Structure formats: C-alpha cells, structure tokens
Amino acid sequence: MTGVIPVLVVLGIGAGLLLAKLRVVWLRRIVGWVVLGGLVLGADVVLRDVGAVGRMVGICCVLLGGMKGLVYAEWARAEKLPATRVLVFAFCWFGMDPGSFRVRRVGLSWKGDVKLGSGLMLVGTLGAWLVWAMEWRHILVMFLPMSLGFHFGALRVLKGGLRAAGFPVRTLFPNVLEARGVGDFWSRRWNVGYSQMMQRLVGRPVAGMAGQGAGVMAVFVGSGVLHELAITLPVRSGFGLPTLYFTLHGILTLVERKWGKPIGKVPALVAVMLPLPWLFPPAFQSEVIEACLGVFGLLENC
Template identity: 35%
Template sequence: MTTSAVRLIVIILTLYVACKIAVLWRGPRPTGGSLCVYLLWPGMDTRPFLRRSPHRGWPWLGRGLIGLGLGVAGTVALRWAAPHLGRYAVGWLGVAVFLTAVHLGFADLLSGGLRRAGYPVRRLFRDPLRSRSLAEFWSRRWNLAYVELTRMLFLPPLRRWLGRVAVPAAFLLSGVLHELAISVPVNAWYGGPLAYFGLHAVLTTAESRLRIHRWPVALARLWTWLAILAPLPLLFHTPFREALVTPLFWSGS
C-alpha cells in the first residue's frame, strides 16, 4: 500500500470518527447493538437506530446488486483494456467505475439490507441522474450522509454567524473537507476541490435567479450535468488520479 493510500485511509477514518462522535454527543443516541450498527453506517442521522421495525428493502437490494455488478464488470473490463487506453483514460474511467460500484451499488445494498433488518435508513444516493438542478442534486440526491451532517452540525452555527450566506459557506466547507481527502493524501494540487465547490456555491445560488425550476426537464438536466462534469478535473485532479486511481487498474508505465 502506498503512502498516499495510507494517508487517505487515515484522514477519512479520522474525519468519520470525529463526525460520528459529534453527532452522538448532541443526541439522541442509540444503544447496544443498534449503536454498533450506527457506527458502521455511513449516514449521520441517529433516528433510524433508536427503534427497530420491519421495512421493505428489496427494491434497494436489487438496485444495489445491479450497480455493484456493473462496477465489478467495469473493473474487470478496465483492467483488461488499460494497456490499450493510456493512463489519462484509465484514471477517469477508474473514477467512474469506483463511483458506480460504491456509491450506486454498495450504498444501496447496505441501505436495503439495514431496512430489511429493521432500521429505516434512507438511500444515500437517490437516483442522481434524475436531478433537474444543482440544488436538487446536492441537497436531495447525492451523498445524503454529508447532507445529514451539514444540516445537523454545520448549518446551525453557520446560519447564526453568516445568515443568508450560510449555504454557500457550507459548500466551501465541503471543499475544505475534500481537500483533506483528495489533495492532502497526494500532497499536490491544493485548491482544486475548494475551487470546484466554490464554483458550485455560485452556480447553485444563481439557479434561483435563472428560475431553473421552470426550464424544460431535458434542458434543466443538461445544465445540471454540464455544471457537475465540466469542472470535475478540479475535484479529481491529475495527481489524485495518478497516485490513487490509475494504479488500481493498471500497473504499466
């Protein structure tokens, strides 16, 4: 395991544990086995772990199996094709494979499994391709574990201190956290993730002026995905891809 990978794991685990402790400190707190399950669950909301009751989870399990299967198939295909594609293509395709397998596959499997076990958790990634605005993507469809964390821990003090600019400030805070998880492990390209989320703070604020909710669905989705994908090299920058993504699929020179 490389030094960059070790740094990445240590940083993510440290941030994860710190956030869990902060949420549990505020309460309410699950107990016993439910507390153990909560500590392993990526989400931050403790309420699904306070009282168990049966819930349907089969649809999410099915989606999760499809997403994980696509991710595994993509991994096999990419490892086979990597020498013919070049490092740049392998790096970006590797990011796509990882997001598919983990964010759209394993996350749904975990959510569905916990619901079947009696914990009424929500999906962590709710059909992000259906997003019709950046506001919808970031607040209701993508990484709801971080959305929960922001609403529970970050937004209340930010609203007290900064008022109406609390939400843009939360985007910048997300940028700082992504710097810790992306730039710090490879010790390079500082400022890229912060610039990505700073740009999205501006674009998300502009959406209300643009009245994007009145746009045709296809045009609104085109806007959303152009805004997400076009500046993506700022977030998953070259040093990160070269150090931590490409080597997973290709060991060539």
C-alpha cells in the same frame, strides 16, 4: 503505526458521546471541530510513510469517525441511542442520521435494494475492469464505473441489509439523472447523508448567524476543505482545487436561488462532470484511482 488508525476512529466517535453532554452549544461545536482537526492531523503524521492509497483510506476512516461523533453530539440533545445502536450507526452505515437507529421496525422493504445493488456492483466491477484492461485514463471514464459499483451498488446492498435488520435508513445515492439543478444534485441526489451532515453541522449554524446565502456558501466551502483532507492531503498535491470545485457549485446554487428556478438537468450534470479534474487532481488520479484499478492486474497474476 497504522494500528493507531482504529484508535483514532474510536476516539472520534467517543468524543461525540462526551460532547453530547456539553450543553453550551458554541463550546461544543468549537471543541468538536478542534478534536476532529487534531485526529486528522494525527492520522496524517502516523501515515506519513504509507502509500497514497493507504493514507487516503486511513485519513478517510478517521475523518468519517470524527464526523460521526460531531453529528451524534449535535443530534443527541433531547435523546440518546443505546450503546449497541451507536455502534451500528458508527461502524455499519455511511449515512449521518442517528435517528434512523432509534427504533427498529418490522416489515421494511429491503429485497429490491439488495437485488438492484448487487446488479450495480457487478456492472460497476465489470466496467472498472474494462477501463483497466483498455488503459482508459480519463478521470470521468475511470470514476463512473467505480462510483457505480460502490456508491450506487455496495451502499444500496448495505442499505438493504440494515433495513432487513429493522433500521429505516434512506438511499444515500438516489437517481442522479433526476437532478433538476446544481442545488438539487448536491442536496437530494448525491450522498444525501453527507448533505444532511453538512446542513446540521455547518449550514444551519452559519445561516442562523449570517443568513441563508452565507449558510449555503459555508456548506460548499466546508465541503471543499473536507475533500482537501480526503483527496489532496494523501497525495500532497493539488491543494485548493477541490475547494475551488465546491465553491463554484456554491455560487451556481446561489444563482439558482436568485433566479428562482434550477438551471436544468443537463447543465447541472455538465457543471458537475466538466470540472472533475479540480475535484480529483492529477496526482490523485494516478496515485490513488489508477492504483485502485491496478487490483485487476494483481488478480490476473494470481
């Protein structure tokens, strides 16, 4: 039954191509979200007898494919991508800007990204091995090397590869230590592609109907719901905690706007890291993160 997952991913992307032809904006958005919900529900049913790691990977793949479709449908109102470029956008990049694949350019810098990304992958892998070997199980200690290796390493290498091919994609995870506040962290430092997606699909539509403040909170609450699907649904535990995590950051972002200035680098990073157990509940830590670290044990026994 796990073979159904690639089919659901393709259906999510294909739905976006069809929805792009629907000119009634509100209907396109409603149908798109309903389709996404149905695909994720289907993935959860198909993966009900699979382990937590497998469920997470499968649901995340379907979720990513569906979100790619929604983003493309929202973007492709005045222009379209050729079929091959749609495939590259959908399957070869974690970003959410179809426009980066519209025109291929010559002479884009890329070697620095590959070198830096490769180094960070190595450091992250060694750090994850150390965490496994020392049996450190605090969520922050487990998450940092894995994030360093994947978010800042592997995705940087992928960026370099696509830029070498002529696609002007942006860095998805710029230096988080330069964040000036909570709003700056989530909008410009952490997963820029995801932030761009949420603004396009949630923030701007809600802001247009109910104002900027409502748009900001909708982005954060919506992020909480999407992380529930990716984190708490696979382990069947901790429901509501990721939404609480992002709701808190939405409130802090609105506070920054009311003050007219960010809260500062250190308070922002503390606000992000201190409640990480809300984002990654205990069951997810043990059934997914620790299980992923356990790959080092398998390699040791080979």
